[in-house]
Amino acid sequence: MSIEREDLMICPARVTLDAAQMAFFDGLPTKAPSVQAELGCELEQGHEGSHAALGQQVDTTMWWIQWTLSASEINPYTWCPATHLPDTERRDDKDCALFNGHPGSHSSAKRSWQASEAA
Numbered sequence: 001m002s003i004e005r006e007d008l009m010i011c012p013a014r015v016t017l018d019a020a021q022m023a024f025f026d027g028l029p030t031k032a033p034s035v036q037a038e039l040g041c042e043l044e045q046g047h048e049g050s051h052a053a054l055g056q057q058v059d060t061t062m063w064w065i066q067w068t069l070s071a072s073e074i075n076p077y078t079w080c081p082a083t084h085l086p087d088t089e090r091r092d093d094k095d096c097a098l099f100n101g102h103p104g105s106h107s108s109a110k111r112s113w114q115a116s117e118a119a
């Protein structure tokens with residue numbers, strides 16, 4: 001049994017959403033489950049700029065929480081275009097799961113940075 005995780009590659013920063021931010025996500029027109037109050041940065045460890053965690057997705061808009069040591073805010077983004085196939089709307093695990101213009105390396109797995117070694 002070998003479960004290889006690549007957690008070491010992920011930025012360890014975490015953020016706790018305040019009531020206003022939770023209310024914002026609750027008000028979005030999406031059927032997705034509620035956003036967790038505490039989220040972890042999904043960018044590469046050692047990245048530049050603000051930390052970022054995906055909060056909610058509405059159609060083609062992704063709402064990311066971005067934060068620094070002193071402040072946090074919610075911003076809309078589109079998907080990072082890396083490896084996005086132009087002839088399909090579907091996304092799969094081969095597509096980068098981060099926002100357009102993100103710092104650091106592309107993430108090839110949504111939510112979990114576990115490497116796909118099946119290939």
Ligand SMILES: [Zn+2]
Pocket residue numbers: 011012013041042043047050051052
């Ligand atoms: Zn970070």
Ligand SMILES: [Zn+2]
Pocket residue numbers: 080081082096097098099102105106107
């Ligand atoms: Zn990317």
